[in-house]
Each structure stands twice: as C-alpha cells, then as structure tokens.
Amino acid sequence: xxxxxxxxxxxxxxxxxxxxxxxxxxxxxxxxxxxxxxxxxxxxxxxxxxxxxxxxxxxxxxxxxxxxxxxxxxxxxxxxxxxxxxxxxxxxxxxxxxxxxxxxxxxxxxxxxxxxxxxxxxxxxxxxxxxxxxxxxxxxxxxxxxxxxxxxxxxxxxxxxxxxxxxxxxxxxxxxxxxxxxxxxxxxxxxxxxxxxxxxxxxxxxxxxxxxxxxxxxxxxxxxxxxxxxxxxxxxxxxxxxxxxxxxxxxxxxxxxxxxxxxxxxxxxxxxxxxxxxxxxxxxxxxxxxxxxxxxxxxxxxxxxxxxxxxxxxxxxxxxxxxxxxxxxxxxxxxxxxxxxxxxxxxxxxxxxxxxxxxxxxxxxxxxxxxxxxxxxxxxxxxxxxxxxxxxxxxxxxxxxxxxxxxxx
Amino acid sequence: xxxxxxxxxxxxxxxxxxxxxxxxxxxxxxxxxxxxxxxxxxxxxxxxxxxxxxxxxxxxxxxxxxxxxxxxxxxxxxxxxxxxxxxxxxxxxxxxxxxxxxxxxxxxxxxxxxxxxxxxxxxxxxxxxxxxxxxxxxxxxxxxxxxxxxxxxxxxxxxxxxxxxxxxxxxxxxxxxxxxxxxxxxxxxxxxxxxxxxxxxxxxxxxxxxxxxxxxxxxxxxxxxxxxxxxxxxxxxxxx
Numbered sequence: 034x035x036x037x038x039x040x041x042x043x044x045x046x047x048x049x050x051x052x053x054x055x056x057x058x059x060x061x062x063x064x065x066x067x068x069x070x071x072x073x074x075x076x077x078x079x080x081x082x083x084x085x086x087x088x089x090x091x092x093x094x095x096x097x098x099x100x101x102x103x104x105x106x107x108x109x110x111x112x113x114x115x116x117x118x119x120x121x122x123x124x125x126x127x128x129x130x131x132x133x134x135x136x137x138x139x140x141x142x143x144x145x146x147x148x149x150x151x152x153x154x155x156x157x158x159x160x161x162x163x164x165x166x167x168x169x170x171x172x173x174x175x176x177x178x179x180x181x182x183x184x185x186x187x188x189x190x191x192x193x194x195x196x197x198x199x200x201x202x203x204x205x206x207x208x209x210x211x212x213x214x215x216x217x218x219x220x221x222x223x224x225x226x227x228x229x230x231x232x233x234x235x236x237x238x239x240x241x242x243x244x245x246x247x248x249x250x251x252x253x254x255x256x257x258x259x260x261x262x263x264x265x266x267x268x269x270x271x272x273x274x275x276x277x278x279x280x281x282x283x284x285x286x287x288x289x290x291x292x293x294x295x296x297x298x299x300x301x302x303x304x305x306x307x308x309x310x311x312x313x314x315x316x317x318x319x320x321x322x323x324x325x326x327x328x329x330x331x332x333x334x335x336x337x338x339x340x341x342x343x344x345x346x347x348x349x350x351x352x353x354x355x356x357x358x359x360x361x362x363x364x365x366x367x368x369x370x371x372x373x374x375x376x377x378x379x380x381x382x383x384x385x386x387x388x389x390x391x392x393x394x395x396x397x398x399x400x401x402x403x404x405x406x407x408x409x410x411x412x413x414x415x416x417x418x419x420x421x422x423x424x425x426x427x428x429x430x431x432x433x434x435x436x437x438x439x440x441x442x
Numbered sequence: 443x444x445x446x447x448x449x450x451x452x453x454x455x456x457x458x459x460x461x462x463x464x465x466x467x468x469x470x471x472x473x474x475x476x477x478x479x480x481x482x483x484x485x486x487x488x489x490x491x492x493x494x495x496x497x498x499x500x501x502x503x504x505x506x507x508x509x510x511x512x513x514x515x516x517x518x519x520x521x522x523x524x525x526x527x528x529x530x531x532x533x534x535x536x537x538x539x540x541x542x543x544x545x546x547x548x549x550x551x552x553x554x555x556x557x558x559x560x561x562x563x564x565x566x567x568x569x570x571x572x573x574x575x576x577x578x579x580x581x582x583x584x585x586x587x588x589x590x591x592x593x594x595x596x597x598x599x600x601x602x603x604x605x606x607x608x609x610x611x612x613x614x615x616x617x618x619x620x621x622x623x624x625x626x627x628x629x630x631x632x633x634x635x636x637x638x639x640x641x642x643x644x645x646x647x648x649x650x651x652x653x654x655x656x657x658x659x660x661x662x663x664x665x666x667x668x669x670x671x672x673x674x675x676x677x678x679x680x681x682x
Contacts, residue, residue, distance in 0.1 A: 036551065038544075039540055039544050039547070039548075039551070042539065042540055042541070042544055043537075043539035043540060045539075046538070046539040047539075349535070350537050350538075353531075353535045353537065354537075354548065354552075355496075355520070355523075356494065356496055356523060356529055356535075357523070357524065357529065357548050357549040357552065357596070358520050358521065358523045358524020358525070358549050358552040358553065358600075359520065359524075359552050360516065360517050360520040360521075360552075361516060361517075361520075362517075363520075363552055434496070434497070435495075435496040435497075435520075435523065436491050436496040436497045438496065438529070438531065438535055439487060439490070439491055439496060439531065439608060
C-alpha cells in the first residue's frame with residue numbers, strides 16, 4: 034500500500050490504457066450486476082412451488098370434434114373419466130378449464146361486495162370437482178372438500194355464481210386477515226359464495242411476472258365446464274408415468290374418436306408443463322448468464338493483455354527497481370496494487386452506472402429496484418477477477434532479474 | 443569492503459561453456475576509489491553485476507562488507523542491494539513515469555523508511571547534486587548530465603556502503619562527464635567506497651587505483667609481459 038502515490042503518478046502517464054480498463058470494468062459491473070439480479074428474479078420466479086404434487090400428474094388436453102352441444106358434454110366427460118381411471122397406474126382424474134402454469138384460464142376479482150370495482154384481490158378460477166383435491170394432492174388446511182352433489186355445470190363464463198368455493202390460504206389471508214375464512218362469504222359474481230375450505234397453496238395458471246403479485250390467489254369453483262375443450266388432470270402412481278403417458282392417448286381415442294389430442298403437446302407430464310411455462314424465464318436467465326460470463330471473460334482478458342503489455346514495456350524499469358532493492362514480492366505487489374487502483378476507479382464508476390442502468394430498466398421494463406447486495410457482490414467479484422487476471426503477468430514481472438537493469442534496450 | 447576470491451562465472455549452453463570470469467580475485471578496501479578497466483567482452487560488466495548482487499556467480503567466494511553472499515536468498519540479496527549498494531548506470535536508468543523526487547525515493551520506499559525521513563534524505567541528496575530545484579521535473583525534461591546527477595542522488599540517498607558505477611560518463615558529452623566525475627571524486631573524498639567500471643583511460647586515471655580485467659581475470663599491466671609495452675605507452679600519454 035505504501036506504493037500508492039508513485040503508482041498513481043505513473044498511471045497518469047498511461048492514461049489511455051488505464052481509462053480503457055477502468056471503463057471496461059465499469060461497464061462489466063453495471064451490466065453483470067443487473068444481469069445477475071434479473072437471473073435471480075427469474076430463478077426465483079421459476080422455482081415457485083405450485084402447491085400440487087407435480088411428479089404424479091399428467092395433463093391431457095382434449096378438444097371435442099364437431100362442437101358438441103353443452104348438454105352432451107357431461108356424458109362425454111363422464112365417459113372419458115371412466116376411461117382414464119381404468120388405465121393401469123391411474124389413481125384419479127378430473128376435468129378442468131385449466132391447470133397451474135398453463136398460462137391460460139379465467140381470472141376474476143374477489144371481494145366482500147358484489148360491486149366488481151371493489152374487489153380485494155385478483156384470483157384465478159379453477160373449474161373443479163370432488164376429485165380435484167386428491168388428484169392434485171392439495172393440502173386442505175381448513176374446512177372441507179366439495180361433495181359430489183355440490184358439483185354444478187356451467188356452459189358460459191358469465192353464469193358462474195357458485196354457492197360454495199374453496200380458496201387458497203394466501204387468498205384467505207387477503208380476504209380475511211383477522212381470522213378464519215371458512216364459513217364466510219366472498220363475491221366473485223353478483224351472488225355471494227360461501228368459503229367451505231382453504232387449501233395451503235395452489236398457484237394460478239399464469240407465469241407472467243405482471244401477475245406475480247397474486248400468483249397464489251386461486252379459487253376452486255365446483256363446476257363442470259361444458260365447452261368443447263377440456264384439460265384432464267390425471268394422477269398417476271409412482272413409477273407409472275411413462276407407461277400411462279404412452280397409453281392414455283390411444284385409450285381415449287379407442288373410447289371415442291371424435292376428438293383431437295395434439296400429438297405435440299396433447300399429453301404432457303407436469304414436468305413438461307413446467308419446462309414449457311418457464312422456457313422464456315430459463316432462456317432469459319441463460320442469456321443473461323452467458324452475457325455475464327462473456328463480459329467477465331473479456332474484462333479478464335483485457336486486464337491480462339494490458340498488464341502483459343505493460344510488463345513487457347517496463348521490463349527494464351522492473352530490473353532497475355529490483356537493482357535498487359525491490360524484492361520479488363515488491364514487484365508482485367506493485368502490479369497487484371496498480372490493478373486494484375484501476376479496479377477501484379472502475380467499480381466506483383460501474384456502481385453508479387449499475388444503478389443508472391437499473392433505473393432505466395425499471396422505467397422501460399418490469400424490472401424491480403436493484404438490491405444493493407448485487408452491486409456490493411459485483412464490486413467484490415470484479416476486484417477479485419482483476420486481481421486474478423493480473424496475477425500471472427504480475428508473477429512474470431516479479432521474476433524479471435535485477436541484472437535486466439544493466440542490459441541495453 | 444568488497445573481496446572476491448577465486449570467483450568464477452560460467453555461462454552454459456547445451457554445447458558450450460563460456461567463462462566470463464575465471465579465478466577472479468579482487469579486494470577493495472573501505473574508502474577506496476577503484477577503476478575497473480578492460481576491453482569490451484573482458485568481463486568488466488559481469489564483475490560489476492556480481493559485485494552489485496544483480497547476478498549470482500558459479501564458484502569461489504564473495505564477501506561484501508563482511509558478509510559471504512553466495513548462500514543468500516533473493517530477499518536477502520535485495521535487502522543488501524537496497525541498504526549497502528548504490529548503483530550508477532551508464533544509461534541513468536531513471537523511471538520515466540516518475541518525477542525526480544519520486545525517482546530518488548524508489549530505493550527508500552523499498553527500505554520501508556517513513557515519509558518525513560525519506561523527504562529529508564531525498565532533498566538532501568538532490569541538494570548535494572545541485573538539483574533540488576528540479577525535484578518536480580520528469581527525466582525527459584532534464585539534460586543527460588542532470589539525469590545522471592539524479593541517478594547519483596538516488597544512489598546517495600540511501601547512504602550506501604559501496605557505490606558501483608557502470609560507465610557513469612559513457613552517455614555524456616565531455617563537459618557533462620567532467621561535472622559527474624568531479625561529483626564522484628567529491629563523494630569519494632567524503633569517505634565513500636567507489637568501484638567504477640570504465641574503458642576510458644582518462645577517467646580511470648582519476649581513480650585511486652586501477653584494476654584491469656582481461657579475459658575474465660585481473661591482470662597487473664605493469665608486471666604482465668604481454669601488456670607491459672602498451673601499458674607504458676598509455677600511461678605516458680595520460681601523463682602528457
């Protein structure tokens with residue numbers, strides 16, 4: 034540290050190289066901090082638990098051919114459920130309009146008043162029956178499940194006015210923060226619904242970060258959806274997933290050919306559903322990670338290159354310093370300190386740039402405020418990277434022999 | 443102060459061994475001003491680099507200020523260079539990125555000296571060579587003679603026991619060379635031990651004692667029949 038003043042004095046004579054590396058460090062810090070923050074956000078997002086027993090679930094998306102009338106649908110659904118339950122390895126199944134992470138479905142406002150403008154929270158609406166809880170493996174934390182006699186039929190979206198509903202714990206807390214929700218009334222339509230049960234967690238179908246604030250606010254309504262497309266959620270015994278997945282399509286077609294089950298994504302394990310749902314998040318995380326790695330590598334290479342050039346350029350000077358009494362450690366320390374000083378300048382500028390870039394991202398995109406921990410971690414990482422990158426050329430410099438002082442250039 | 447006994451320095455390649463110094467003996471007493479002369483390739487610079495612990499030697503013994511240096515590690519050799527030896531190079535070897543003050547400060551920093559003492563010594567040494575007013579100048583802003591004076595100030599600032607000069611006037615014109623030489627003589631009169639390598643007979647004649655190196659060995663020109671005639675002629679020219 035005792036060499037700081039003369040190192041700064043010497044750096045004034047190498048402004049271009051110094052500035053270039055400091056700026057490179059600054060830009061790398063600014064971009065890497067924000068990239069890591071975005072990666073963390075995405076990873077947090079895609080690792081959210083859905084609350085369901087994902088490993089045991091298979092999704093079959095069925096489209097009836099010939100647009101059957103609503104009155105025909107219940108019997109078609111009943112036949113399909115019968116077919117599904119007879120497949121070896123299937124333990125349960127239910128039909129629904131949607132399922133977690135599907136990215137499609139119905140969302141309403143739910144509150145204490147029929148006035149739709151006075152809702153307490155957004156909520157995703159799942160059409161379910163008495164088999165939904167055991168099929169999904171949902172944990173009931175209060176109240177009870179639907180009974181078979183409570184399951185109604187709904188042909189259109191605007192007619193849903195369930196007498197009873199089951200909601201998630203998160204939604205119950207929002208609606209009734211001071212006590213139990215079971216037995217209380219809530220409105221998702223102009224008619225009140227009685228909350229008969231609360232499940233621990235059930236994620237909404239939506240993975241968009243814009244809907245993240247109510248991602249655990251789901252409402253189960255006891256209805257069969259009498260439309261021409263249905264998602265069957267099938268529970269499979271452990272170890273039977275591959276067999277069931279390969280047979281389910283053929284079994285349903287054998288029972289009734291008047292349907293379309295897409296060969297591409299008509300039958301999906303929940304693991305596949307999850308992978309598809311978060312493909313863009315994962316892609317963004319990978320892209321940001323790759324950008325960070327490339328930037329860090331370029332910065333490290335820049336430091337190695339410039340320091341190697343300086344060591345070559347100052348070989349005689351290093352020999353003179355050695356002749357005047359510098360130890361190998363002194364020379365090593367000189368170059369490490371020099372790099373640290375450039376690094377400090379870079380991270381100070383980079384810290385400001387990182388916050389500026391974050392503000393811009395906040396204004397332009399749905400990015401949250403950068404946590405200071407990322408800047409601090411980035412600063413430490415960049416300074417360590419700099420020291421690591423400079424180590425090899427600095428060690429080479431420290432091995433320049435003192436006799437170099439007597440050699441002519 | 444400086445004593446080499448049967449010292450040898452061999453440069454080895456895969457096919458050949460070259461003796462730069464062979465059975466080399468020299469004894470420089472404290473306070474002496476010795477000029478080491480010899481033709482190009484005789485081993486003068488090798489002697490100086492070994493004397494200044496810039497290089498190791500192959501065989502023999504070397505005592506510097508009473509210390510046998512052959513077994514010292516790199517750190518110990520650096521410490522001795524820093525504390526006991528002052529170097530004056532032909533090419534001055536100032537650090538171009540540092541001003542005069544910072545250049546003189548370099549060896550003192552490596553000694554771990556406190557800032558006030560460093561400053562006192564630097565200004566004292568610059569004053570001694572008549573360049574105190576140029577402390578903030580950079581080497582490129584000085585003449586060759588002034589640069590060499592800065593190098594002498596750098597060598598003096600650490601109060602070394604031994605001053606090693608390698609062709610100290612080799613890059614200077616006559617007037618500047620005279621000034622530098624007078625400075626060295628003055629430093630010697632004040633008690634410094636100086637060993638100066640030169641091929642300039644006039645410069646060598648100003649030293650207290652001359653040591654001549656030929657083919658890596660010290661020879662007595664007056665006694666060696668091979669060089670007696672040439673020596674007598676050269677000495678006559680210098681006297682005249």
